[in-house]
Amino acid sequence: MTRKTDLRDHAHAMPHHNGRTELIYDITPITFNQLDLLSAGHPQGGFQQTGHMAHLAEPDVDDMDLIGVTRNGVLSAGCLIAWTRGRLGLEGSIWLGPLCALDDPKLLEHITRGIRLAARRRHAVSVTCWPNIEYQRHDADGNPIGAPDTMILDAYRSCGWKHQGFDTGYGKVVNRWNWIRTFDGIKDERTLLASYKPRTRWSVNRAKTSGVQIRELTANDLGMFASIEQKTARRRGFTARDENYYRRFKETFGSRAHFMLAEIHAGELLTRLTAEYDKLAERLDLLRTQYENHPTSRIKRQEDDITRNLTAMEHRLNEARALASRGSVIPVACALFVEHRREIVYLTAGALPEYRSYQAPALLVHEGMLRLCVNRSRMPRFNMYGITGVFNDPDDEGRGVLEFKQGFDGHAEELVGACTLPTSTIRYKLVEAVHAIKPLKKAGR
Incomplete structure (x- = not known):
């Protein structure tokens, strides 16, 4: 062409x-x-x-x-x-x-x-x-770091370009505001998790213990990815690409495009939780026998703790049984990461709201950072892409996205526009x- x-x-x-x-x-x-x-x-x-x-x-x-x-x-x-x-x-x-x-x-x-x-x-x-040039850097709360690079505008204006202004909100063509994560001092998964906010760290661990697993898709296995993306788009009011587009994306970018799918392995989860429940129940029976033979406050406290744990475990077992009735492996979220020599871009993502409590999106981002950046010493920058650039309005349309990305640490990058x-x-x-x-x-x- x-x-x-x-x-x-x-x-x-x-x-x-x-x-x-x-x-x-x-x-x-x-x-x-x-x-x-x-x-x-x-x-x-x-x-x-x-x-x-x-x-x-x-x-x-x-x-x-x-x-x-x-x-x-x-x-x-x-x-x-x-x-x-x-x-x-x-x-x-x-x-x-x-x-x-x-x-x-x-x-x-x-x-x-x-x-x-x-x-x-x-x-x-x-x-x-x-231009892919940082005009102003901001900390995680949106406070400016240093002075804006006004020389960029001076240079472009001197060549006849007309600047279209400093706006906020999601860009229709290119995002002017992005969330950037770097990895100085991050050596492994332990130090990566430790750098997150407590809520995000909890979300990642919750997904791991809830049977969520991440796998990478091939060009011929993108139907479920497209389906989740389209459902997300309808819910949020934007237009999603179809499966053919994502297949072309994978065929064009090859190994540089990483289509990740998060799935709940409900069968494995049910088996593991059942074994944990049975082990706790055995421990409770043993404590009750000990208490009958020699009642102490210590044994009573242990008995009460395990009883509470069994009640919580029974709730999780019921959830796992309901999940397993829908299938042994259930796709719940997806993400596309694009690799460039300079950075990894978290380009697009989707999730099914009925599985929100399983925290699959957090695990997807974590695995993207871990596999594509931390485990590759040459990839120091993870671009989480668009935010609105509004930090002080709890009713802003991008508030939830901002808080999600803030949880992984990093800073805001304001481009010139x-x-x-x-x-x-x-x-x-x-x-x-x-x-x-x-x-x-x-x-x-």
């Missing part, structure tokens, strides 16, 4: 007065492989700026361009542009890109020139990018006028 347009542009070397030569910048089309290599080694790299993402998105867009900038022959900046048709013409999107360090202003100037050139060749209205490059001034102004009219109509209703 990616069209081979002639995007080459050269900034020729010029000698300095001291005899040294300036850097040479070339704007050039790049291949999927070149984009992947750039993304893998770039501090702004992510799975959304890869050839894998281009192949996945192909059915949903009109066309694509891959553009790079070389500096003295070395690829130093680049991006994937996805083109979709709006009311007044093509509009470009650069998801979590372009990949362009800001320590060399010439790089951003040239990648912007390349983007503008590609847009004009396609007679596009505009291009919107979402959307920047738009108008490439057809008249049509872009018309688009802006239409967007300005819509809120006025809503207000007048």
